[in-house]
Amino acid sequence: MLEMIQHGVLSLFMGFGAFTVENGIMILAGCGLLFLGIKKGYEPLLLVPIGFGAILVNIPLAGMMDEGGLLRHFYDFGVMNEVFPCLIFIGIGAMTDFAPLLENPRILLLGAAGQFGIFLTLLLAMGLGFNLLDSVAIGIIGACDGPTSIYVTSKYAPHLLGAVSVAAYSYMSLVPLIQPPIMRFLTTEKERKVRMEYPSRSVSRNLKIVFPIAVTVVTCLIAPMGTPLMGMLMLGNLMKECGVVPRLTKASENEIANIVTLLLGLSIGATMDGAAFLRGQTLLILGLGLIAICLDTVMGVLFGKLMCWLTGGKVNPLIGAAGISAYPMAARVVQSEGRRYDTNNWLLMHAMGANTGGQVGSIMAAGIMLSVLKGLGLG
Amino acid sequence: MDEKYTYGLVITVMGMGGTLVSLWFITLVIGFLKKLLPYREEQEKNGKEAV
Numbered sequence A: 001m002l003e004m005i006q007h008g009v010l011s012l013f014m015g016f017g018a019f020t021v022e023n024g025i026m027i028l029a030g031c032g033l034l035f036l037g038i039k040k041g042y043e044p045l046l047l048v049p050i051g052f053g054a055i056l057v058n059i060p061l062a063g064m065m066d067e068g069g070l071l072r073h074f075y076d077f078g079v080m081n082e083v084f085p086c087l088i089f090i091g092i093g094a095m096t097d098f099a100p101l102l103e104n105p106r107i108l109l110l111g112a113a114g115q116f117g118i119f120l121t122l123l124l125a126m127g128l129g130f131n132l133l134d135s136v137a138i139g140i141i142g143a144c145d146g147p148t149s150i151y152v153t154s155k156y157a158p159h160l161l162g163a164v165s166v167a168a169y170s171y172m173s174l175v176p177l178i179q180p181p182i183m184r185f186l187t188t189e190k191e192r193k194v195r196m197e198y199p200s201r202s203v204s205r206n207l208k209i210v211f212p213i214a215v216t217v218v219t220c221l222i223a224p225m226g227t228p229l230m231g232m233l234m235l236g237n238l239m240k241e242c243g244v245v246p247r248l249t250k251a252s253e254n255e256i257a258n259i260v261t262l263l264l265g266l267s268i269g270a271t272m273d274g275a276a277f278l279r280g281q282t283l284l285i286l287g288l289g290l291i292a293i294c295l296d297t298v299m300g301v302l303f304g305k306l307m308c309w310l311t312g313g314k315v316n317p318l319i320g321a322a323g324i325s326a327y328p329m330a331a332r333v334v335q336s337e338g339r340r341y342d343t344n345n346w347l348l349m350h351a352m353g354a355n356t357g358g359q360v361g362s363i364m365a366a367g368i369m370l371s372v373l374k375g376l377g378l379g
Numbered sequence B: 001m002d003e004k005y006t007y008g009l010v011i012t013v014m015g016m017g018g019t020l021v022s023l024w025f026i027t028l029v030i031g032f033l034k035k036l037l038p039y040r041e042e043q044e045k046n047g048k049e050a051v
Helices: A002-012 A014-018 A021-038 A044-057 A070-080 A083-095 A099-103 A105-113 A116-127 A132-143 A146-156 A158-173 A175-186 A205-222 A224-242 A246-270 A280-310 A317-322 A329-341 A348-375 B003-036 B041-046
Strands: none
Touching: A002 A014, A021 A044, A021 A158, A044 A070, A044 A158, A044 A246, A070 A083, A070 A146, A070 A158, A070 A246, A083 A146, A083 A224, A083 A246, A099 A105, A099 A205, A099 A348, A099 B003, A105 A280, A105 A317, A105 A348, A105 B003, A116 A132, A116 A280, A116 A348, A116 B003, A132 A146, A132 A158, A132 A280, A132 A348, A132 B003, A146 A158, A146 A224, A146 A348, A158 A175, A158 A246, A158 A280, A175 A280, A175 A317, A175 A329, A205 A224, A205 A348, A205 B003, A224 A246, A224 A348, A280 A317, A317 A329, A317 A348, A329 A348, A348 B003
16 A cells, blocks of 8 residues: 555656756746736737746646647647637737728838838748748748738648747737837938828728728739638628627627637647757747848838838838738837827828738738749649 | 749749739729728718618
């Protein structure tokens, strides 16, 4: 009997015996993400489940990501099958107001310039020795759009999912720190003080209803591989604008988005197993992700300067920085930068337009990239 | 040139150009839709344009 008790006691502490240094480091990293989410308020909805998922998956012998493990079920169902990113997009669509973009459609082009960082980073990653599909996954961090990054990475480089999604969500939350120095560096004080005419209200309800349908058809015909993402975004927006399915809209905005965010966060955290995550490659990916978002901002602001020049000074180049997908954070950054130099300069509506353009642009860029890869026989 | 870089350059050129042209095309579509479905203040207030 004594022997049995001895075995029983030993089995209670088996986890300590199997605990590795990598596990310890990753549990600390998980705590770091929890700290950023809880204490600093950086994307808490995602960083809290990601951080906790990272802790859970690094408990030895718990088998959370083994075949049949709890987190493995979430991961296989939601991430590997690309269900979670698409469901998240329904919620995003239901929360997005495209009216500022419809008021001034030309600022949609800023949403294209804001994606150039994706492709420049792709080349940079290839130059650093990553293969083509890994480079695509790394470049997509520049979409500044978590669900899009996860969708593309789970398709082409699932082994990089942890690093790519942590980079995407971390940098999204750091947009207010990353963008302003670049915006100041690339613009003159005179340009930053450019006031833009406040758009008159000119968008009919019918236009708001037809817009998601038209965009879905046009963009999905151009890049069919982006249909799951664009289709879900526009479905969410159509439900919001048509006003006849308030229950579905509210569910998309709240229950569906919240449940999927929780499970997606846990699934991403579950990819942060110490043995797989703690490699030099991960640091390189985090560095390249930062470069991608910086390049997006650079290209957006430069395109804004071009539009400023072409319109004879009617466009404030700062709004180019909002041509990324981090909505509505990037627009708020533009507004606060504009007001820093002219307290009566109200750029928010224009920046919101560019920001929603960035959302459409990031999905379009991903869809085009996936379609071209498929066309080349690589997808 | 290494085939890998050729693929990379093709994706970059197609991606940047394709995104820009696609979004430009959407601006044209929006412009067309704005003409087709103009904003009329009175109708909006009365909710007559509801589909």
